Every structure is written in C-alpha cells, then in structure tokens.
Amino acid sequence: MTSPYAVELRDLWKSFGAVSALRGASLALKKGEVLALLGDNGAGKSTLIKILAGVHRPDRGEMIVDGRPVDFRAYSVSQARAMGIETVYQERSLGERQPLWRNVFAGRPLKNRLGFIDARREKAETMKLLADVLGLKGAGLHADASVLTLSGGERQGLAIARAMYFDASIIILDEPTTALAVSEVEKVLQFVARIRKAGKTCIFISHELPHVYRAADRFALMERGRIAAVLEKNDVTLDGLMRRLMMGGENDELA
Amino acid sequence: MNWRNYRRQTLVTLLLLALWGAFAAASPVSFGSARLYRSFMSTIPVTTILTLGMTLLIVAGEMDMSFPSVSAAAAFVFAWGYARAGFSPWAAFAAALAAGALMGWLNGLLVVVVGVPSIIATIGTQFLWRGLALLLSDGVAIPLAQVRGTSLYQVFTGRLGVWGVPAQALWAAGAAVCLGLLLNRRPFGEALLFIGDNRKTAEVMGIRVPRVRVLAFVLMGFLAAFAGMLATLELNNWWPTQGDGYMLLVFAAVFVGGTSAYGGQGTVYGSFVGSVIIGIIEAGIVSAGLTGFWTRFVHGLVIILSLSGYALFARRR
Numbered sequence: 001m002t003s004p005y006a007v008e009l010r011d012l013w014k015s016f017g018a019v020s021a022l023r024g025a026s027l028a029l030k031k032g033e034v035l036a037l038l039g040d041n042g043a044g045k046s047t048l049i050k051i052l053a054g055v056h057r058p059d060r061g062e063m064i065v066d067g068r069p070v071d072f073r074a075y076s077v078s079q080a081r082a083m084g085i086e087t088v089y090q091e092r093s094l095g096e097r098q099p100l101w102r103n104v105f106a107g108r109p110l111k112n113r114l115g116f117i118d119a120r121r122e123k124a125e126t127m128k129l130l131a132d133v134l135g136l137k138g139a140g141l142h143a144d145a146s147v148l149t150l151s152g153g154e155r156q157g158l159a160i161a162r163a164m165y166f167d168a169s170i171i172i173l174d175e176p177t178t179a180l181a182v183s184e185v186e187k188v189l190q191f192v193a194r195i196r197k198a199g200k201t202c203i204f205i206s207h208e209l210p211h212v213y214r215a216a217d218r219f220a221l222m223e224r225g226r227i228a229a230v231l232e233k234n235d236v237t238l239d240g241l242m243r244r245l246m247m248g249g250e251n252d253e254l255a
Numbered sequence: 256m257n258w259r260n261y262r263r264q265t266l267v268t269l270l271l272l273a274l275w276g277a278f279a280a281a282s283p284v285s286f287g288s289a290r291l292y293r294s295f296m297s298t299i300p301v302t303t304i305l306t307l308g309m310t311l312l313i314v315a316g317e318m319d320m321s322f323p324s325v326s327a328a329a330a331f332v333f334a335w336g337y338a339r340a341g342f343s344p345w346a347a348f349a350a351a352l353a354a355g356a357l358m359g360w361l362n363g364l365l366v367v368v369v370g371v372p373s374i375i376a377t378i379g380t381q382f383l384w385r386g387l388a389l390l391l392s393d394g395v396a397i398p399l400a401q402v403r404g405t406s407l408y409q410v411f412t413g414r415l416g417v418w419g420v421p422a423q424a425l426w427a428a429g430a431a432v433c434l435g436l437l438l439n440r441r442p443f444g445e446a447l448l449f450i451g452d453n454r455k456t457a458e459v460m461g462i463r464v465p466r467v468r469v470l471a472f473v474l475m476g477f478l479a480a481f482a483g484m485l486a487t488l489e490l491n492n493w494w495p496t497q498g499d500g501y502m503l504l505v506f507a508a509v510f511v512g513g514t515s516a517y518g519g520q521g522t523v524y525g526s527f528v529g530s531v532i533i534g535i536i537e538a539g540i541v542s543a544g545l546t547g548f549w550t551r552f553v554h555g556l557v558i559i560l561s562l563s564g565y566a567l568f569a570r571r572r
Contacts, residue, residue: 102445
C-alpha cells in the first residue's frame, strides 16, 4: 500500500527477430483505475500486456508492481497470477471443450489431502460463481457443461469472474468486446463496471472506441512501440479521442 | 450426475457387450469356458497398457508412432542384460524401464525443443530404435527360458490363485486405475487436457506446457517398455520384430474407446474397454468357426461403427 501505482512499466524494449514491437514504452497504472490502451494494430499493445502478464520477457526495461521491482528472469504466467495480475484474452482464456469447473480452477486446483483435485468442491464453487456472475442463466447451467455452450459475452464474464474469484488486483482485458453482439457487449461492460466497483485496477484494450470511452477513466495512446500520450477522461470527448487517434497515425506517416 | 457427459463411455460399453453377446451366441462352448478368458487376460494387457499411454498423448494432441520399437528396444535391454551380461532379473528389468523412459524423453525433446511434429519425429525414432535393436542383436532372437523360475516372472506374468489369473491382467487393471486418476484428478492430467484443447489457452493459464508435453512422451516410453516386458516375460523370449503387430491395434483401441483425434478429449475407461474389444475380436472369430481372415474385416467394421456412433450420438453439447 506504499505506492499510489498498481504497476509501473519503465522504458520497455522488445523485439521479435527483426521486428521491434516495443521501443521504450513507459506506463504507470494508478490503483483502482480503468485504463484504456489504444492504438493501431502493431502499435505494441499486445506485446506490452503480454510482458505484464508474464507471457513474454522484455529485452530491456523495468516493471514495478505495487512499489516492488519484478525480476523478469523469475517472472512467468503463474507468478503473475500469484501476484494478482490476471489477463482475460479475447479468445483463448478458456479451453472450449473442457467443462466449466476445470476452466475455473486449471492451474490453481483445489486439492484434497491426498493431493488429488477435489472435483466435487471445484464444481460446487463453480456453481456459486455461475449463479453469481451469469444470474438466472448461470443458475440453470451446470458446472459440467462445456464452454461451447456459453455465449461470447458469458465466456468473457466467466473469465472475468475467475479473475475476481482468485482476488486479482490487476485485471487485463484484451479486446473483450471484439466480435460480440450488441447485447453481449453490454454484459461485458457491466462486468468492467463491477471490476471498478470492487476497487481493482484494470487495463482495457479495444478497438471499439465507444465501448472504451464508457468504461475507462484514462486513455493511453500507443504508437510504434511507445506510449505517445495519456489523456484523462475529463480532458477529452469521444470525438476528440477519435480525432487524436487518427491524427496520431497521420503524424507518424509524415515522420 | 449428468449422464450426457458419459455418452461415449456408455456407447463403448454397449459395443463390448454386443460383441461379446454375438461371439457367445456363435460359440457358447468356448465363450463359456474359463480357458478363453485366461488367455484373454494373458494377451490383452500388453495392448491395454500401450493403449492407455497413447490415450494420454493423444489427449494432449500428440502421437507416438515409435512405441513398437521402443517396446522391443527396451525389452532387448532386459534380454541382453539378463541373458548376456549377467544382470539380476530385477536389475535388467529396471534398466529396460529406464531405457523406455529415456527413449520417450528423446521423442519429447525432438517434438518440443527441436520442434518436429510428433507424428514425423516418432516415425523417425521408430526406425532408429528398431534398427539399433536389429544391429545389436544381429537380428536373432534371445531365448529366456531360465526367466521362468524367477520372482520377476512370478510378479508380472505368474498365474495367481485357484483360477490361475495371469498377473499381467492385474497390472493392466492397476495401470488403468492409476492413469485414470492421473488424467482426471491430478494437475498433470488437467494440463494434458488443456494442452490438447488449445495450447495457447494452456499457456495463459500458467500451465508449463513444454514440460508437460515432454513428460507425456516420457510416460509413453515408460509404458511401452513395461508392455514390452510383459510380452517378453510371458513368452520367455525376445525377438527382433517384437511389438510390430501392435501399431494399428493400439490406435484402433484408442479411437474405438472414444478419444478424440483432435485432442483435449478422451477417457481412460473408454480406452481400457476399447483395448478389450480389439483384443477379443480375433479369438471370437476363430472360435466362432470363421477363418482368421475375418479378423481384419471385423476390426474395420468395429472401428467404423464406433467412430460413426460417436460422430452421430455422442457430440458434447
């Protein structure tokens, strides 16, 4: 509770072969805020969050979580999860053909005294989670059902609920509303509102500016592997944000 | 209990009962005698153990085409160590299992670290280990008659109790229970399911994907060696082409048992029953008075029927 920031990223560099995805990106996330990460495809958004989530290791740079520097050599997805950093990916957050209960607890099983997965307890907890998150529909669903039986919005909801269940302090949403029907988008935005209400910090990546504008407190614009600007919601309208994004691209082309 | 989740298991059980019923009706004398079942219990365990190992690999989205050679090469280590180098039977047995695990580990490294697709990598090692066994043995069998009197023989392939139950049947049943628990109730098994479902998902769930994949190959190598040892002890003989006949039978048993060829789905129970189905067909046909030539035809029929059954009735939704 010493630092006002949930996480600080300082001067991150990362290249994949000849492609440099990050070129000195720096970003600080305040505790309890919803920050939108915006930018064109290839601007480096996804690389940035994958470093945060422990999937990639940067070539250079620092990461400070709640005031403490992270040792990247020992940093991994499970470590990120253990530190309360949880990512909800657009498509691959859930194993589609696996039952819901396995999806909630995979990688973090509830075990019995003999070291075996306690399936009964995991199913009971999953049922509670479903009823809580998906409401009446959730109560009608069984923990044994496969993910294929859920709608797109419900899948995002389950992944977000899973993050909250394990008490994540930083939740990263990677394009959670892309490819969803309008009514499903509404559900996801409600989940984002819940994250904020619970006092968690959230990074929201999306191409759908109107969704982002409703959900976020601040907007970080990424261009060519760097954070080009960070805007407060009070300082910018939706139109202004759109213009700023388009202009950013044009400036780059001139440069 | 949601019975819909057990449709595949129900289907394969019904298939076994139907086949058994048909054979028993066609030849009530042989199918009513204990001798036949004793013979089943001495031969089917080898297929069962191979099938169980293959099931876990296929669940994880991998294949192993090298297991017949791994079986033979591991059993060669035993035969050579015991009959030629004067190892104690148990030491030679342990060496054989270690050799199997090592060969499995090399398969895993080729696939996971070097990045060769498993079906191709293991076709390569299939030739490699068979070739090595042929070279080292000069292509001749190693008779092991003296193994009969040893405690090793008694423990793994002896005949137990008043009914003379072959010990390997109990080992196969025990292996099925252990591997069933491993797949369904241990994090390792859950990791196999998620890796086979979608490797990227498994990664972002914090599953150590490369490690689990390599270990799955190690387990397959170990089980192939164990199966090879059961066959060698049962017949008191090692021969250079040992294991070759199992290749297609094992894949047939896995898929008849309801495991998905796409990975992420499969049951140990289904594979166990699948291996029994594949195992009783030959004996059933012969005792029904048909020629052995029917065997392949009926195998084909059973495979096509069961897979169509899964495709039509057992979709998960």
